[in-house]
Amino acid sequence: MANAGDRVICGVAESHHYISLLQTSLKIKDPFSTKSIHAQIIKSGLHLGLFVVNNLINVYAKLGYTSDASKVFDELPVKNISSWNTILSAYTRGGMISEAVSFFNKMPDRDSVSWTTMIVSYNRSGFWDDALRLFSKMVSSQVLPNQYTFTNVLGSCGAIRELDVGKMVHSFVIKLGFVDNVAVANSLLNMYAKSRSANAAKMVFESIPLKDVSSWNGMISLHMQSGEVDLALTLFEQMKERDIVSWNLLITGCNQHGFDVKALEIFSTMLKDTKIIPDRYALASALSACASTKNVSVGRQIHGHIVRTSFNTSGAVGNALICMYSRCGCVENAHRIVIQTGRSNLNVIAFTALLDGYVKLGDINPARQIFDSLAERDVVVWTAMLVGYVQNGSHNEAMALFRLMMIRDGEKPNSYTLAAILSSISSLASLNHGKQIHAVAIRILEASPASLDNALINMYAKAGNILYAKKIFSLSHQRKDAISWTSMIIALAQHGLAKEAIHLFENMLECDSKPDHITYVGVFSACTHAGLVEDGRRYYKMMQEVHDIVPTSSHCACMIDLLGRAGLLHEALEFIEKMPVEPDAIAWGSLLAACKIHKNAELAKVAAENLLKIDPDNGGAYSALANAYSACGRWREAAGVRKSMKLKQVKKEQGFSWIQIKNEVHAFGVEDGLHPQRDAIYQLMEKIWKEIKKMGYIPDTDSVLHDLDPELKEQILKHHSEKLAIAFGLLNTPENATLRIMKNLRVCNDCHSAIKFISKLVNREIILRDATRFHHFQGGVCSCRDYW
DNA sequence: CTAGGGTTAG
Structure with missing residues (x-):
């Protein structure tokens, strides 16, 4: 047994002994050996000094034994700042920010490590503003930042694009002489890159005396962010050593910029030419590239690799696998992965892809089942389901789902949602609903994107309100795209405004907007409706010769x-x-x-x-x-x-017509005897019939079977569905109100002629949408000039 | 005791 004097002399050696033991127990993550070392330290008395004890506290903390760490700390008769810092870091590592904050405030003294620990903690939780606020407090408390502080603070600046603060930190870095520190310099580079200051980033890169892999990676990242894929590839070629991050930057960058074939090429080169084992980023991006290129066979190979290496499919990789199979049309495979991985390890994005996969196959019911099974839904998955119904032609289901979303779930629609529901409303030609959606769009969207304007143009046109369609079109002048022009041209053509449609088309060409095959459908239909044979022939030639369609x-x-x-x-x-x-x-x-x-x-x-x-x-x-x-x-x-x-x-196909009064749709077939107001309707029609005959209307009895009694022939014509709908509309709307009638087939000759007279008789505008176009009747004439 | 580069999927 050594005496007291020996102990003091042997202290340093003994300290090293215990520290190496502690480090081993941390490395092998063995809390029992830590406890036994702890016992030995107590046995030998606490003479070994704070250095060893702080180490013990740290090992306990890092192994998750926070209460043991605290106990040792609390029992220390004398503490130094490192003891306090060790406990502080134990709190921050466990994500216990509020505990860390109150502990930080209790500390008798704070050094750069204490401040930095707090800044790191804020950064880790994404509280970038708080990190920067703490940094400025640190500076005003006259504590000098170190290299760790700078790398983190620059990280905060980059995350929230705080370029001005970042520049101030930069000058501070220069003043304190940290510019040549490669970690700090790399952080500066990344700060500038994230703040879109490419030139500043490049200057930092050039000035780094000893560039490491991360410096090069930073530059590659910069180029990828600006979409300069070629430059990124060139830099990659110049690198002497590359790590997994370098490879991943190329793979994800190429994937994000649509060079998916290249992304897969790089991925396979990495597997073939290096010993680097792909991580979850590499796998997820490669799978995404397979999804975009619909390359199932490579996707299956990657899946095979994942299975062979028992790679964890929770999170990113599982989600990417599901998306890949769904988008390639292999929905059953995608579904199997959901079952294997477990729903709780996957997110709503993967389920949206799966839902979408079913929708694309026309399987709307399983899509709805997936939708219903979700515990959490976001606006995108609601929209995906909605689009599914719209594409399936299930417009009533789409309307019901939209109501559910707005009223029961309180989910806020975005412009995609609104465009989707407008498409259903267009098919139902329900002006009231369309106006409501327009109001929602004005209320919740800051700016209406072209796609939504186009949906509104389409809706107003299909619901018979060409004036509103024109208004939307003229208001969207700054953000017009080719589809806007096309939508408006088709709208005008449907409403018989052929000259205007063609004029607009000429305008479009003058504005250098490139027409596509759909634009030309609109142009031809305008020509047809106006009987412009020569123009039609000319445009048919132009389509092929000028626009290569x-x-x-x-x-x-x-x-x-x-x-x-x-x-x-x-x-x-x-x-x-x-x-x-x-x-x-x-x-x-x-x-x-x-x-x-x-x-x-x-x-x-x-x-x-x-x-x-x-x-x-x-x-x-x-x-x-x-x-x-x-x-x-x-x-x-x-x-x-x-x-x-x-x-x-x-x-x-049975012909029928419908009209919307308030929020209700009233449909009429031929000889519709079921309507509650049938007597009033028939009586009014009888009265109208007599009046318009006086005005010169001649029933087109030739169009009815010839072997019938003339009286009966007239009776049949009198009770055509569009005429019944008009009589009903006249009975149930205020005087002078415009009537909007829809018909599923083309309007017949006799009705067309009769409605002209009716519009004059009752002095109302009557808008009839038949299967192919609109007829605006007013004062005895129709917008189609009897040419339809 | 504190730290820097890449974060996918609808």
Whole structure:
């Protein structure tokens, strides 16, 4: 047993002995050996000095034995600032910020380590402002920052793009002589890079005397952030050594900028040419690249690697796998990974991708099941579900979901949500709902993006309010895109404002906005509605020669329509025979419709036969052919067609019309006897009928089967669904109010003529949206000038 | 006792 004097002399050696023991116990994470060392230290008395005891406290703290650490600290008769700092760091490491703050305030003295520990703690929790505030307090308390302080404070500046503060810190760094410290210099570089000061960042980089891998990585990151992928790649080539971060910067950068093939190339080079093992960032980005390029086979290989190395699929990697399989259409695989990984380890983004995968396959029900199973929903997943319904044509479900989102869940929609619901509203042509959404958009969005304006234009146009559509278009002048022009051109064309539509198209060309294939559909339909055959031909040529657009079947259908309606039936047939794509049902249907208008039964027969060859169940073909025969007075043949229709049980779409009064939609079929107001409606129609006949209206009884009693013929015409809807509208709206009627089929000749008279008789504007376009009736005339 | 570079997925 050594005496007291020996102990003092041996102190230093003994200290080293205990410290190395403590470090080993920390390294192997063995709390029991720590306890036994602790016992030995007590046994030998606390003469070893604070250095050893502080070390003991630290090891306890780092192993998570906070109460043991505190106990040793509390029992210390004499403490130095390092003892206090050690406990402080124990609190901050455990994320106990409020405890750390009150401990920090209790400290008798604070040095740069104490302050820095607090700053680091704030940074770790993302409280960048608090970190900077504490830094300025530190400086005014006359405590000098060290290199650790600077790296962290510069990190805070970069995170919140506080360039001005960052510059001040920079001058401080220079003053205290830390510029040559590579860690501090790298932090400066990154601060400037994040604050979008590329030149300052480059200057810092050039001035670093001993650049390390991180310095180079910082520059690569800078270039990737600015989208200069080539420069980033060049720098990467120049590097003498590269680490996983260098590789990941390239992989994620290429992925983010759409160079997904390159990203996968780099990923495979890393696997092949280096010993670097891909981490979760590399795997997630590579999988994302597979998703974007729909490269399942590489995606499966990466999945295989993940399985072989039993890589943890919780979090980023699992989410990326699910997204990859969903976007590649392998929804079952994605679903399997959800089950294997466990729902709680995955996030809403992965589930949104899965939901979307089902939507893309047209499986709306499983998509809804996933949606319902989510514990937490954000605005994006609500929107994805909504878009699913819209694309599926389930507009009522879309409306119901939107209500659920707004009212029951209180989720705030964004511009994508609003554009999606507007698309449903457009299909339902519900002006009231559309106006409500417009109001929501004005209330909650700071600025309306072009996409939303376009949805609004579309909605107002489809709901019959062309004036509002024009207003939105003219107000969105700063952020107009090609789709805005297209939406407006189509809107004008649908409303029969063909000259305006074409004028707008010319404007669009002058503004150097590039029309696409849809723009041209709008242009052709405008030409058709106005009978502008020559313009139509010219634009058809321009589309191919100037804008390099290959005509699609819809363009051809428009052209056939244009020629046919103008009476150039043989030219239309010639067009079909020479058109660049295989003639489809719509092409022959257009010709057939034209034959009906121009009473050409021979050609109608050719068109109908061809149409039925392609689409044998097309009820429209039969009735169009029958109508064409009727129109030429060939009753027997017309009856023959109708008979064969019955024989073949071909269904003809039932015509109906609807009108919205307040928030309710009232639908009417032909001879609708079910409506509660039927007597009043029929009486009013009777009265109107007499009045308009006095004004010169002649019922188009030729369009009805010929072998009926004339009285009965009139009766049938009188009770067409659009006329009933108008009578109902007149009964239930204030005087002078505009009536907006929708019809699922095209308006018939007789109704078109009758409504003109009605508009004059009751002095109302009547807007009728039929299957293809709008008719604005006012003062006895229609906006289509009887050409439709 | 305190620290610097890369953070994916709808």
